[in-house]
Amino acid sequence: MNQLAAMIFDVDGTLADTERAHLLAFNQAFASAGLAWHWSVPLYKELLAVTGGKERIRHYIDHLQPGFTFPDEPDAFIAGLHAEKTRVYKDIAGRGQLPLRPGVERLLRNARQSGIRLAIATTTTPANVTALLQSTLGADAPGWFEVIGAGDVVPHKKPAPDIYLHVLERLGLSAAACIAFEDSAGGLHAARDAGLTTVVTVNDFTSDQNFDGAALVLSQFGEPDQPFDLLWGDAGASTYLDVALVRRVHARTRSEAAEG
Numbered sequence: 001m002n003q004l005a006a007m008i009f010d011v012d013g014t015l016a017d018t019e020r021a022h023l024l025a026f027n028q029a030f031a032s033a034g035l036a037w038h039w040s041v042p043l044y045k046e047l048l049a050v051t052g053g054k055e056r057i058r059h060y061i062d063h064l065q066p067g068f069t070f071p072d073e074p075d076a077f078i079a080g081l082h083a084e085k086t087r088v089y090k091d092i093a094g095r096g097q098l099p100l101r102p103g104v105e106r107l108l109r110n111a112r113q114s115g116i117r118l119a120i121a122t123t124t125t126p127a128n129v130t131a132l133l134q135s136t137l138g139a140d141a142p143g144w145f146e147v148i149g150a151g152d153v154v155p156h157k158k159p160a161p162d163i164y165l166h167v168l169e170r171l172g173l174s175a176a177a178c179i180a181f182e183d184s185a186g187g188l189h190a191a192r193d194a195g196l197t198t199v200v201t202v203n204d205f206t207s208d209q210n211f212d213g214a215a216l217v218l219s220q221f222g223e224p225d226q227p228f229d230l231l232w233g234d235a236g237a238s239t240y241l242d243v244a245l246v247r248r249v250h251a252r253t254r255s256e257a258a259e260g
C-alpha cells in the first residue's frame, strides 16, 4: 500500500481566500489602462470558470466585449493588462492583507514535522504564490515546497490535469503516494484526472459547485478551537484537518481504489 509521501496544495481559495483581491487587481488594471470595464462579484464568480488571468481577460473580451478593438496585438495587449494586474495583486499580498485560511499554517507545519513532502499546483502566476507565502509564513516559506507548479508552466490549465502531472513528475512520485487539496470543481477535476485523492475546502466563490469525486468536502481545515463543518465524507471523530486525518483519508481511498 502506498504510504502518504506528499501533500499537493492549490493556492487561490485553498491556502487563502484570495479571489476578492484578484478581482480588485483586475479592476484596478482596467482603470489604469483607461478601460471602462468593471467586473462585479457575480460576474467574476462566472468568469472564474476560466482559469488563468490572461485567459480570463480574453474570454471576457471575446464574449462580453465583442465590439472591442485591440489597440495592439491581442496577446501583447492582454499580457500588458495582466502584468499590471499582477503588480497590484502582489502589492496587496505583500502588504499582508491576505491571511491564510484557518488551519493552513498548522497543517503545513504538522506535515513538515511529520516528514511529509509539500508541493503546490496552481493556475495563478508564480510571483503571486511567492508574495502570498512570504507575507504569511516568512521569507523562507517558498522553500518549504519542493515543487511550486504555477501559471504558464504547462500548456493547459485546470481543469486539465497538466499542472498536477507536472508536479508529480517533478516530485518523482506516483499519484497514489500523494493527496491534493483544492477549493473548486475545476481544481478537483484536474486533481482527480491526475489520479489524486482530493480534499476540498469550499469558499464563497465555490460553495455551490459539484464536488463529486472528492474524498472529503469541508468548510475549512479548521483549528482545535474552530471546528470545520463536514459537508461530505467520513472524518470520524475529527473536528479539524491534521496529518492523522489526512493519512486516514488517503489510506481509505487507496484501499477502496485497490478493491476496485
Ligand code: XBP
Binding pocket: 010, 011, 012, 013, 019, 022, 050, 051, 052, 053, 054, 086, 121, 122, 123, 124, 125, 128, 158, 187
Ligand atoms: C486560481 C486562478 C487564477 C487566479 C488569478 O488559481 O484561476 O487564475 O484567479 O491569478 P488556483 P492569475 O485556484 O489554481 O490557485 O491572474 O495570476 O491567473
Ligand code: MG
Binding pocket: 010, 011, 012, 013, 014, 182, 183, 184, 187
Ligand atoms: Mg483554487
